[in-house]
Amino acid sequence: MSKIIVKGGNSLHGTVKVDGAKNAALPILAGSLLANGKSIIEDIPDLEDVRVMCEVLQSLGVDLEYGNGKAVVKSDNVSGIEAPYELVRKMRASFLVTGPLLAKLGKARISLPGGCAIGSRPIDLHLKGFSALGAEIFMGHGYIEAAAKRLKGDRIYLDYPSVGATENIMMAAVLAEGQTFIENAAEEPEIVDLANYLNAMGARIKGAGTDLIKIEGVKELKGVRHQVIPDRIEAGTYMAAAAITRGDVLINNVLCDHLKSIVAKLKETGAYIEELPKGIRVKMNTRAKAVDVKTLPYPGFPTDMQAQMMALLSTAVGTSVIIETVFENRFMHVDELKRMGAKIKIEGRSAIIEGTESLSGAPVKATDLRAGAALVLAGLAAEGETQVNNAYHLDRGYANIVAKLRGLGAEIYRDTDN
Numbered sequence: 001m002s003k004i005i006v007k008g009g010n011s012l013h014g015t016v017k018v019d020g021a022k023n024a025a026l027p028i029l030a031g032s033l034l035a036n037g038k039s040i041i042e043d044i045p046d047l048e049d050v051r052v053m054c055e056v057l058q059s060l061g062v063d064l065e066y067g068n069g070k071a072v073v074k075s076d077n078v079s080g081i082e083a084p085y086e087l088v089r090k091m092r093a094s095f096l097v098t099g100p101l102l103a104k105l106g107k108a109r110i111s112l113p114g115g116c117a118i119g120s121r122p123i124d125l126h127l128k129g130f131s132a133l134g135a136e137i138f139m140g141h142g143y144i145e146a147a148a149k150r151l152k153g154d155r156i157y158l159d160y161p162s163v164g165a166t167e168n169i170m171m172a173a174v175l176a177e178g179q180t181f182i183e184n185a186a187e188e189p190e191i192v193d194l195a196n197y198l199n200a201m202g203a204r205i206k207g208a209g210t211d212l213i214k215i216e217g218v219k220e221l222k223g224v225r226h227q228v229i230p231d232r233i234e235a236g237t238y239m240a241a242a243a244i245t246r247g248d249v250l251i252n253n254v255l256c257d258h259l260k261s262i263v264a265k266l267k268e269t270g271a272y273i274e275e276l277p278k279g280i281r282v283k284m285n286t287r288a289k290a291v292d293v294k295t296l297p298y299p300g301f302p303t304d305m306q307a308q309m310m311a312l313l314s315t316a317v318g319t320s321v322i323i324e325t326v327f328e329n330r331f332m333h334v335d336e337l338k339r340m341g342a343k344i345k346i347e348g349r350s351a352i353i354e355g356t357e358s359l360s361g362a363p364v365k366a367t368d369l370r371a372g373a374a375l376v377l378a379g380l381a382a383e384g385e386t387q388v389n390n391a392y393h394l395d396r397g398y399a400n401i402v403a404k405l406r407g408l409g410a411e412i413y414r415d416t417d418n
């Protein structure tokens with residue numbers, strides 16, 4: 001089981017480049033199932049989750065080559081309809097093949113994703129959407145089966161603006177008969193990127209990025225070339241790394257428009273931030289000031305940055321409150337940060353963080369991807385050595401994190417022997 005070892009105390013300086021967005025690449029790869037002909041998808045991050053999605057697609061009969069940030073995909077001969085337990089249990093986002101399979105082949109059999117370390121994560125909204133489009137849904141033996149001869153457009157109101165449900169329903173609706181309206185849709189930039197890819201393939205989607213998405217079904221989609229947007233969460237993590245180490249870092253390949261809530265909160269902590277056409281510079285001279293944060297669907301503060309922000313606020317002057325509204329159990333990093341000397345109390349969905357001048361390095365354990373990132377950030381600022389165990393969680397979402405941080409002057413390495 002691999003560990004990341006961090007010796008804290010170095011301020012980070014220099015330039016780091018962000019990769020393509022995991023949360024855009026995954027639905028886009030799933031969406032490539034819908035096309036005939038070749039799609040070339042570029043700026044795909046080199047991540048474990050991407051490799052799992054490629055395995056899922058290949059198991060369905062997709063002709064897929066992946067390497068050096070590029071996937072060449074041909075889905076003309078897809079005949080498989082099943083995403084098995086062995087793959088879905090590795091990555092929940094595998095469930096995103098359901099909409100495309102249902103649209104293209106009229107059938108899908110997918111292992112139920114189940115919960116994970118951050119919450120129970122039901123899929124009721126995805127299924128409600130498929131049913132509204134005319135699919136019959138059966139559940140049994142840990143699998144969901146959905147079937148429809150041809151889906152028919154409808155008006156679907158999401159009780160919550162779920163990212164995955166919006167994407168899955170959008171992908172199901174692009175080949176449906178007639179018009180579909182998704183109301184209270186999620187507005188994340190990754191949904192816009194997926195819609196741009198599908199529209200380039202010939203889909204007719206309007207309103208992606210707003211809470212009302214209109215889809216006019218078409219008969220066929222054709223493969224195209226597409227470049228995945230930069231990862232705003234990876235960018236935010238390096239921004240927080242600059243702030244927690246009181247460094248000065250230029251983060252390249254970012255879209256500042258996608259980072260507004262993160263920029264606003266970091267500015268409140270006292271960071272100097274300079275937005276450039278394709279980059280963002282974060283400089284911090286003093287200890288952060290305490291701030292309050294509430295996670296919300298986009299354009300609110302992202303839940304995927306909550307743990308990293310908590311690491312920073314653990315070292316702030318004053319008391320901060322973080323309210324996590326998106327996932328019911330996304331505070332698993334708290335006990336680990338406390339082992340490093342952080343003073344945090346949980347009250348329901350709120351974490352009350354009394355900033356402390358210094359954290360102390362300790363052996364800790366990543367419980368999920370962003371918890372792992374938060375512990376690495378805390379380790380960068382802590383006195384002495386921090387060992388982040390179960391570091392494989394970080395490989396789901398951060399390509400080359402150790403090399404990137406080392407390039408900024410961090411003393412960090414990976415120990416794969418244990």
Ligand SMILES: CC(=O)N[C@H]1[C@@H](OP(=O)(O)OP(=O)(O)OC[C@H]2O[C@@H](n3ccc(=O)[nH]c3=O)[C@H](O)[C@@H]2O)O[C@H](CO)[C@@H](O)[C@@H]1O
Pocket residue numbers: 022023024026093119120121122123124125126127160161162163164165186297303304326327328
């Ligand atoms: C691969 C990917 O893009 N993952 C992101 C996606 O996850 P994901 O798409 O799973 O997140 P959702 O937006 O669907 O989930 C948000 C909330 O809605 C609830 N819910 C969701 C679906 C449903 O059918 N019923 C239901 O109750 C979830 O349990 C959760 O409490 O958006 C999350 C919220 O920004 C991010 O943290 C994840 O990084």
Ligand SMILES: C=C(OP(=O)(O)O)C(=O)O
Pocket residue numbers: 092093118304369370397
């Ligand atoms: C929660 C995350 O991903 P997933 O939805 O794939 O679990 C994340 O990226 O922080």
